[in-house]
Amino acid sequence: MKKETRRPVAEFNSRKHDLFETLQDCMNEGIGPRGVALKKSEHYIRLKKLEDTSRILWPTVETGRYGNPGIVVATDTGDNAFNIKSTDAPTYPLRQCFVVPRSGESAIWATEVIGQSTAITSLWNPFSDWFKEKYDVDRLVVDRESLQSTDAWNAFIEESELQEISFLVHVKDSDGAVGVRTQEFKAKSGRGTRLPKGWIQRAYARELPPSAVFTATGIPDPDEVHLNIERDGKSRTVVVGRDFPRFMYQIDTPDGLRPSDAVFQQEVLSEVGASLDLMGVSRGDWQA
Numbered sequence: 001m002k003k004e005t006r007r008p009v010a011e012f013n014s015r016k017h018d019l020f021e022t023l024q025d026c027m028n029e030g031i032g033p034r035g036v037a038l039k040k041s042e043h044y045i046r047l048k049k050l051e052d053t054s055r056i057l058w059p060t061v062e063t064g065r066y067g068n069p070g071i072v073v074a075t076d077t078g079d080n081a082f083n084i085k086s087t088d089a090p091t092y093p094l095r096q097c098f099v100v101p102r103s104g105e106s107a108i109w110a111t112e113v114i115g116q117s118t119a120i121t122s123l124w125n126p127f128s129d130w131f132k133e134k135y136d137v138d139r140l141v142v143d144r145e146s147l148q149s150t151d152a153w154n155a156f157i158e159e160s161e162l163q164e165i166s167f168l169v170h171v172k173d174s175d176g177a178v179g180v181r182t183q184e185f186k187a188k189s190g191r192g193t194r195l196p197k198g199w200i201q202r203a204y205a206r207e208l209p210p211s212a213v214f215t216a217t218g219i220p221d222p223d224e225v226h227l228n229i230e231r232d233g234k235s236r237t238v239v240v241g242r243d244f245p246r247f248m249y250q251i252d253t254p255d256g257l258r259p260s261d262a263v264f265q266q267e268v269l270s271e272v273g274a275s276l277d278l279m280g281v282s283r284g285d286w287q288a
Helices: 019-031 120-134 151-158 198-204 261-278
Strands: 036-038 043-053 056-065 070-073 080-084 092-099 108-111 161-172 180-188 224-231 234-240
Touching (some): 019 043, 019 120, 092 261, 151 198
Antiparallel strands (some): 036 043, 161 224, 224 234
């Protein structure tokens, strides 16, 4: 989109280029199976596979960080398996979803986050740079904003209840031997009750101090606040304190293992579909 001027995602320039096809080109040409190394952030990413259905893209990327030498250890024996050079990037496969409707000025990107592993920086930066260079003649750039910035998100909040709130404080060890530890302070709703709903908006606005939630004193201001909210029998986790991702939805599986591709896609489309419904986007504009 041009700065300060939003364009239809399915026809964003005079040549009627479609963001859906542009994303595919970037995945195959801009990233590809060989991948790219981002020197500024020391991230590496490559394309593992790319599938599409209707107006939905399902890329799986492998991404990680490089720059620090280390050792891979066999946990069953404690033996060193092999050395990691500073130019090596231990990578993890992470599933993505892009939904680009045939109408409207916004697409939705859902990204898998496993522990501390995420493709948010390693995927967004090469895509936005690639797009800017490719469409420099049009003076177009892509922009991103959290789902929490939309009217759909505000409507979702209004209909949700607060089940649990956690304040996370990152503490750096004085000797620096271990690094950063995380202290967590948690409040849960009782059986048949809910925590005050007003805490959701106050936390989101960074206006909810620990003293408003806990009777204990001396709790420092949090680095992150995690809100477990519920609507229609489903729980979501909202993280306040990070730019991205702000909206996190935990997928539970019976065995506690990583969900299959089928389960992942089903859960993503459930959330994305509900968000697009609230945004007034017809199902036929992205499903058919």
